[in-house]
Each structure stands twice: as structure tokens, then as C-alpha cells.
Amino acid sequence: MNITKHKLFLKLLLVVIILLNSYLAINFLRSGRYLSMSQEIPFSHKSHLKYKITCLFCHYEAENNSYANLPSTKDCMMCHIALKTESKLLRKVIYSYDSIFAITYKKTYDLPDYVKFSHSVHINSGIDCATCHGFVEEMDSLYQVRNLTMGWCVDCHLNPNKYVIAPREISGIVFSQGILTAYDSALFSSKHFGYFIMPRKLAPASIDCSTCHY
Ligand code: HEC
Ligand code: HEC
Ligand code: HEC
Numbered sequence: 757m758n759i760t761k762h763k764l765f766l767k768l769l770l771v772v773i774i775l776l777n778s779y780l781a782i783n784f785l786r787s788g789r790y791l792s793m794s795q796e797i798p799f800s801h802k803s804h805l806k807y808k809i810t811c812l813f814c815h816y817e818a819e820n821n822s823y824a825n826l827p828s829t830k831d832c833m834m835c836h837i838a839l840k841t842e843s844k845l846l847r848k849v850i851y852s853y854d855s856i857f858a859i860t861y862k863k864t865y866d867l868p869d870y871v872k873f874s875h876s877v878h879i880n881s882g883i884d885c886a887t888c889h890g891f892v893e894e895m896d897s898l899y900q901v902r903n904l905t906m907g908w909c910v911d912c913h914l915n916p917n918k919y920v921i922a923p924r925e926i927s928g929i930v931f932s933q934g935i936l937t938a939y940d941s942a943l944f945s946s947k948h949f950g951y952f953i954m955p956r957k958l959a960p961a962s963i964d965c966s967t968c969h970y
């Protein structure tokens with residue numbers, strides 16, 4: 757083969773590889789997966805959840821509202837008024853309690869504003885937090901576990917039983933025995949998740965554009 761042609765081919769190949777790599781990198785960054793924020797107060801889910809405090813104890817709005825609240829200073833002080841009060845790590849929390857300054861946290865999970873999402877519909881259908889947020893009780897600093905893409909939402913809406921983790925005690929999502937027997941309860945099993953009783957078999961959810969977009 758002609759040597760200049762050969763070089764041209766290699767250059768073109770290089771350009772293609774660079775383009776492909778940047779395409780993959782941009783897609784990965786857009787999905788936000790593994791994103792982790794450094795917070796002003798180094799709150800560790802792991803060291804709190806080992807005492808079996810439930811998710812809904814702190815994120816109590818999630819059950820009834822579209823958003824899941826973050827706990828306020830007062831919520832922290834329920835325990836820390838008397839616990840670890842000497843700790844350097846808690847100085848900002850105590851300062852906030854004694855002043856008008858609220859604690860702020862950076863958002864890790866963040867959908868674009870044109871997307872409608874509701875925690876309460878999902879939680880009241882018996883979908884555990886871990887389905888979408890992973891095993892937060894094992895995380896010191898929280899990170900994003902799923903790609904927050906449209907494909908992720910739609911895949912699960914089309915075939916929820918493949919993805920859903922049933923409510924766990926640690927989440928604080930309670931299903932009464934009545935609901936358990938009223939629905940066709942199936943044993944959900946997975947290598948990663950252990951065994952959970954599904955409170956109900958989930959029918960596919962809507963994928964109309966207006967379900968998730970205004
Ligand atoms: C239900 C009680 C409870 C609530 C509510 C609570 N904590 Fe804690 N917190 C604890 C316990 C217990 C520990 C000790 C954990 C350990 O090290 O085993 C702790 C430890 C900590 C520590 C580490 C202190 C150190 O020196 O190791 C920080 C920081 C902290 N909590 C921040 C917070 C913040 C911020 C909030 C509110 C969002 C909060 N906590 C709410 C019980 C609570
Ligand atoms: C003691 C209170 C407390 C408990 C219990 C708790 N959290 Fe949190 N959670 C917080 C605080 C404070 C933050 C903000 C700091 C951060 O993002 O790391 C937070 C942040 C989060 C975020 C990220 C929010 C964002 O802005 O993107 C998720 C997701 C979350 N928690 C899920 C859970 C789940 C799931 C559980 C149960 C396994 C749980 N939390 C239990 C206090 C708590
Ligand atoms: C079906 C998936 C799904 C389930 C189940 C789920 N979340 Fe979320 N969560 C999300 C998404 C998506 C966001 C980002 C929402 C946004 O930016 O509007 C989010 C955001 C959050 C936030 C940040 C505040 C907010 O509302 O934006 C917290 C805290 C949180 N979730 C906690 C929980 C807890 C606790 C549970 C279980 C009781 C739970 N989530 C169950 C998908 C889920």
C-alpha cells in the first residue's frame with residue numbers, strides 16, 4: 757500500500773477514536789453516575805444508620821410529597837442536644853441551632869427542572885429507596901448510584917418488576933399485612949439484594965410524555 761495513504765488512514769482512525777471517546781465521556785458525565793458532593797458538614801449515613809434509624813425518620817416528606825426533605829438543624833438536635841456535643845464536626849450544627857443560619861447541603865441527585873418526579877407515588881407503590889439510591893446505609897459520603905437519564909425512568913416504567921426492590925425495614929416504609937395478602941405477593945430474589953417479599957406485583961407505569969414532562 758502507498759505510504760501516504762497509510763498515514764492518512766491512521767490519522768482518520770485517530771480522529772474517530774478521539775470523537776468516540778469524547779462522546780462516551782460526555783454521556784457518562786451527563787448521567788451524573790458516581791457523582792459525590794463534598795458537604796460543609798461531613799454527615800455520614802453509615803454511622804447513623806447502623807443504629808437502625810430509618811430513612812423516613814429524617815426524610816419524612818418523601819412519603820407524602822413529591823420531594824424528599826433534608827433534615828433541618830432541629831431534626832439533628834433531637835439527638836445532638838445531648839450527644840457528641842463536644843465534637844468538632846458538630847460545631848456548625850450547634851452554631852446553626854444557636855443562630856439564624858440554616859445548614860445548607862449540595863444536591864447530589866438532581867433532575868432538570870422540566871422533569872416531573874414524585875417520591876410519594878413511587879414509595880406508596882412499594883418501591884424501596886435502595887431501588888433508586890442504592891444502599892445508602894453503607895455509604896460514608898453519599899454518591900449517585902444510578903444514571904438519572906430518561907432511559908432509566910422509562911425502562912423501569914415498562915418493566916417495573918425487573919428493577920424494583922421491595923420495602924425494607926431500614927427505609928421505614930411500612931406495608932400492612934392486609935395489603936400484603938390482598939395483592940398477589942411474589943418472592944423477589946436477586947444475587948445482590950437477598951430476598952424480599954413483594955407487597956404487590958407492579959403493573960407497567962405510564963410512559964406518556966406528559967407523565968414526566970410539563
Ligand atoms: C437519632 C439520633 C440522631 C440524629 C437525628 C442525628 N444524629 Fe448525628 N449522630 C448520632 C449518633 C448516635 C452518632 C455517633 C455515631 C458513631 O460514631 O457511632 C452521631 C454522630 C454524628 C457526627 C460525627 C461526630 C463525631 O465526632 O464522630 C456528625 C458530624 C453528626 N452526627 C451529624 C449529624 C447531623 C448533621 C444530623 C442532622 C442532619 C444528625 N447528626 C442527626 C445520632 C443522631
Ligand atoms: C439522621 C438523618 C438521616 C437519615 C436517617 C437518612 N438520611 Fe439521607 N441525608 C441526610 C442528610 C443530612 C443529607 C444531606 C447530606 C448529604 O447529601 O450527604 C442526606 C442526603 C440524602 C440523599 C441525597 C440528597 C440530595 O441532595 O441529592 C439521599 C438520596 C438520601 N439522603 C437517602 C437516604 C436513604 C435512602 C436513607 C435510608 C437508608 C437515608 N437517607 C437516611 C440525613 C439522613
Ligand atoms: C423511583 C426512584 C426513587 C425512589 C424509590 C426514591 N427516590 Fe429519592 N430521588 C430520586 C430522584 C430521581 C431524585 C432527584 C429529584 C429531583 O432532582 O427533582 C431524588 C432525590 C432525593 C433526595 C433529594 C431531595 C429531592 O427531593 O430532590 C432525597 C433526600 C431522597 N431522594 C431520598 C429518598 C428516600 C429517603 C427514599 C425512600 C423513602 C427515596 N428517595 C426513594 C429517585 C427516587
Ligand code: HEC
Binds near residue numbers: 877908912916958
Ligand atoms: C424502579 C422503577 C421506577 C423507576 C426507576 C422510575 N419509576 Fe416512575 N413509577 C414506577 C411505577 C411502578 C409507577 C406506578 C405507580 C402506581 O401507579 O402505583 C411509577 C409512577 C410514576 C409517576 C406517576 C404516574 C401517574 O400516572 O401518576 C411519575 C410522574 C413517575 N413515575 C416519574 C418518574 C421519573 C421522572 C423517573 C426517573 C427520574 C421515574 N419515574 C423512575 C416505577 C419507576
Ligand code: HEC
Binds near residue numbers: 871905907913965
Ligand atoms: C418516565 C419518565 C419520562 C417519560 C415518560 C418521558 N421522559 Fe423525557 N426525560 C425524562 C428525564 C428524567 C429526562 C432528563 C434526563 C436526561 O436528559 O436523560 C428527560 C429528558 C427529555 C428530553 C431532553 C433530552 C436531552 O438530551 O436533553 C427530551 C427532548 C424528552 N425528555 C422528550 C420526551 C418525550 C417526547 C417523551 C414522550 C415520548 C418523554 N420525554 C417521555 C423522563 C421522561
